[in-house]
Amino acid sequence: MSQQASELFDNFQELTPSEFFRKNKQMLGFTGKIRSLTIVFHELITNSFDAAEEAGILPEIKIDLKRIDKDHYLLRHSDNGPGIPEDYIMKVYCTMFAGSKFRNIQSRGQQGLGCSGCVLLSQMTTGEPARVVSAYEEGDKLKGVKLEFKMDVKKNKGMLLKREDYDAKHTGVCVELEFKDVSYSLAEQGAFEYIRRTIIGNPHAKIIFRDPTGHKYIFNRAADMVPVLPKEVLPHPKGVTADDLIFMAKHTDKRRFRSLLTSSLSRMSNKRISEIEEITGIDLNKRPKDMKWDEAEEIVNAFSKMDFMAPPTSGLIPIGNEQIEDGMKEILKPEFITATTRKPVTYRGGVAFIIEAGIAYGGNSGRLVNETRKAEIMRFANRVPLTFDQGSCAITEALKSIDWKRYGLRDLDNTPVTIFVNIISTQVPYLSTGKQSVAPEPEIIHEVRQATMKVGRKLQKYLRAKKAAKEEALRSRIFEEYVPAILKESAALAETEVPEYQEVLAKVTRRSLAELLGEDPDKVEEEVEEELTSTIDDVEEEKNPDIEDID
């Protein structure tokens, strides 16, 4: 019965990252048929966008999803990015934890798991190899290559099966993967909605999508500018831990700690170095390797007491109000839209981020439930739609904490609005490997609240103005109906002619003569009447309940 420790450890083994995720594919977000396919779309689109933008190219993606059988699909995804050099292709698609995005730069992908996760899923469900065509510039030549390979999970590497030269016309990558146990759906969490939201968050991108029925959707650009390329920025002193300093010190080629600091951190000058020496009493001329933990801690402590300029924001490129509005207009055709972009701030002391929010009202805003439109929240991180795990997300939490009644939205759930929130950061604090929710850091929640309250107030203003216009119109109607009657009666009594009253009346009711003379003066009211009364809350206005009864 009882076993010795040595026996218990007979089975001790070490897994490669690929083996680990083969056993735990749900940690890559691959759970459920619909979600699995959405995650595949997400990973491939994300990768194409990042690559194209880094190369200064306006992204254009073609996706072709063929249904082979029930829950069995062939996906072909091609982009117009810079391509992947031959030596890196299998690393990108078969080695987990490998990538070019581990820098301190704002990019959609961060983890070196995306593409290889898709290949893993394809292989696990169909046994088919991946087929990749890559066309890229090398020197002044355009090279093209076509590879067919599998993933060797025991080695966390690719196994080449076939290689051909490819006669390329322009740069780009085309991936072909087969999947079983996945399913294409039009639901909120399905692949189609994912593309739609992607376009909202990326109005500069074009996606051509052929769905399994053969229908071709063309999502055109609402904007024609490649987003400014975010620059890699050095970490800000306030975001650095003692562990980071020790880690830097261990892996640097600098000879002195002071030069390590000035070269590895932003906002760090010689003047700052002297300040640190003054506060801590540590001689920063010492060699990096000689830095002790306690000293690193003291330095971090000194950072926290010092005033630094905010992190450089060249690393953060928000979508921008105008583009958010364009993107939402293109897809939602709303009656009203507004967006706001907050100034960069930091969480955990020094990781910079920007929150952007938009709100669209009317038109196709909101999600369609049984033919009525309800409020919908679209969460984005670095322009990437977050589709799952919304419960634990900082964005959801912040929105829930707002008292929408104060913004005139008495019953938010049943209002046809789409609320858009995007977090831009070099380091989005995702809660899970699936990158579907943002950790509820207090600073992030605060910023999301501020941004959405601002667009909320603007929507409130619009709805108020709309209601006021309606009430004004109603008041005018009273004048318009009764004044002429009184005039006529008075004229009759006085046995004189009815005077020319129209011009004066138009002045009083502030309406054009044309309107007064009958060109559908009350069009506005009829349209709005019902939704207004059901969504606007008049907490701050004097109510005149009789007005509406007159009509």
Place this chain on the structure above:
Amino acid sequence: MSQQASELFDNFQELTPSEFFRKNKQMLGFTGKIRSLTIVFHELITNSFDAAEEAGILPEIKIDLKRIDKDHYLLRHSDNGPGIPEDYIMKVYCTMFAGSKFRNIQSRGQQGLGCSGCVLLSQMTTGEPARVVSAYEEGDKLKGVKLEFKMDVKKNKGMLLKREDYDAKHTGVCVELEFKDVSYSLAEQGAFEYIRRTIIGNPHAKIIFRDPTGHKYIFNRAADMVPVLPKEVLPHPKGVTADDLIFMAKHTDKRRFRSLLTSSLSRMSNKRISEIEEITGIDLNKRPKDMKWDEAEEIVNAFSKMDFMAPPTSGLIPIGNEQIEDGMKEILKPEFITATTRKPVTYRGGVAFIIEAGIAYGGNSGRLVNETRKAEIMRFANRVPLTFDQGSCAITEALKSIDWKRYGLRDLDNTPVTIFVNIISTQVPYLSTGKQSVAPEPEIIHEVRQATMKVGRKLQKYLRAKKAAKEEALRSRIFEEYVPAILKESAALAETEVPEYQEVLAKVTRRSLAELLGEDPDKVEEEVEEELTSTIDDVEEEKNPDIEDID
């Protein structure tokens, strides 16, 4: 501006698992000060339990948490398990994705991340090394060793700093780790509550905990038996994918596919092999390496059409009704308790699992909110409390879907109940690396519903009986008060003596003579009155509203 592909890949690098998680510690569950410490407790306790039980030892754990400064703690965790052989100590504590638990066996840990994650967090926040004492048997000798080491994240390995022999008295492991940026809390998601729930799920364990104030809590065993050790079971044919078969075929030493199948899968006999050959037409005498994907798929297809006995359940050891009740009684001192254990079934076609549920009512059941007790849900997986991410968990989803009103719980939220649900499986489908929520597989949701509805019905029965007893008591009171009065009046009218009516009355009211003669006959009612009326729903019973007015 525009960059070539080759330049873009200049930064391409491969991370070790440790490097990856150093950058993404939230994926190990380390987010927030309170949660981080709870996760540390969770990983260390879980590991100690698994080791002790595998060695057939009743687990006893001592935890000592000292507060060094604000958010700065020293944790010493020791167990009475079999110890870790010296060669494996640094692998267990410093190599991620390494472990002895990757088999098809029910155990709390599964991922080879827990202990090394704790060391990583300690090192990242304090720069301090880990100190481990391990005492273990080797042959018939008791060996002891004391190591001090750090984790080399670039290599995913330990770096030994100090080694001493240690004069051991008995086997076991003691770990000492220092943490900053963590916080001890009595909240629902804090470390103390985690221990309390652990004892409910593991009534055979003893935990002695000294908290930062120096107060010593002793959580005694409610049961004195080491749980039967789950056996490693072969995977069930219905739970196997084509990819699994190909993977097995690639890494086997068997010469023929038929012997691979019979030796690697459960419920697989020669008769079954012939059946498979018949259905598929594939010659199973071929060498494993020659197995094609299509053939593997056909075989899996054949599996799905064949009738197999359910998976062997020797791999699954539930806690058992009696022990669940003992565990909950020990901690909650409830007025009523019941538990149920479902029969093993499978999800995803062949992964066996068992759902157990318990419900406790009254006493310390429920969570205390502003001095009133509200309903609380305790989720467990293989006896381990799940503390976070409850929103997306299969258990929460199942419980939400139940119409509790039908079980007499009109307002579940405000009822003092603790609902306990445990899933036992060799392969719990966790949704995230933090192992805090169970994927909502339809079969799991179904079983959780069935189990909780069963205990719900029992609670309903109890509450009904209690209410009926109360009403009975009230009815008796009517007899007891009025009959004697009538008798006396009648006797007076008839000018006779009052007869001996007590015995007859006792028969009629079904109460003991002693009760009748005044030994607090209505104690029950007073106690229960209020909660009953607020929690019991009388959908199926005739109501008699007048009875209560009489009292």
